[in-house]
Amino acid sequence: MVKSQKFSTISIIIPTLNEASHLPLLFADLNSLRSNSDLIIVDGGSTDLTISIAQIHRVNVIESLEKNRGYQLSLGASKARRDWLLFLHADSRLDPGWEKSVLKIIMNKKSKDFAWYFDFKIKNNNLEFRVLELAVALRSFFLQKPYGDQGLLIHKDLYYHSGGFSCLKIMEDLDLITRVTKTNEVKRIRENLYTDDKKWAKSNIIKRAVKNSKLRKKWRQGYNNDRLSEEYYS
Known part of the structure; x- marks a missing residue:
């Protein structure tokens, strides 16, 4: 078992907006490193129990002045106290033992020259989701374009050297990773990060992919x- 004190150099930043149904599950996945890590929730004005749940779990809650994910991520990074930053979406889930792979990365001094991402997964048995996962894997590896729902592990030095997150409501992930890859590579953590399938199941995957490509x-x-x-959420 990995000892949590090994993670004293990592800050975990999660932007939220009405994520009460997701946070308890994610907090459970992060529990193995909670005691000595820096866990930050940056809330964009939730009207459900998001903040209360975070407070019950003794998580550092920052209330954002804007409902803007890029701004929230940037604000969270500015408050982070550790050398490494891990950005996660609130609807993410992780496999048991994932922290061992992250520990291996942050303990290697050469790792700070790269940004790191998880393998995109959806917990749904439909074949179309396996095709989507493969497409995301190929895009991330060959085009060096992982997106926000794959998480982002990055050292503070590289994060700020690349300019950090811009205050964008959408495309904040693509904006940052585009700047990062101008000078540095992104690499796989080789661990799965599961995203909620509801946002994909509500619409035809091909139509959604085409829409996202146009955006x-x-x-x-x-x-x-x-x-x-507005177009993305319509």
């Missing part, structure tokens, strides 16, 4: 970020 193209063309966010 990314608009973002690269400088389209207004607020409008992009």
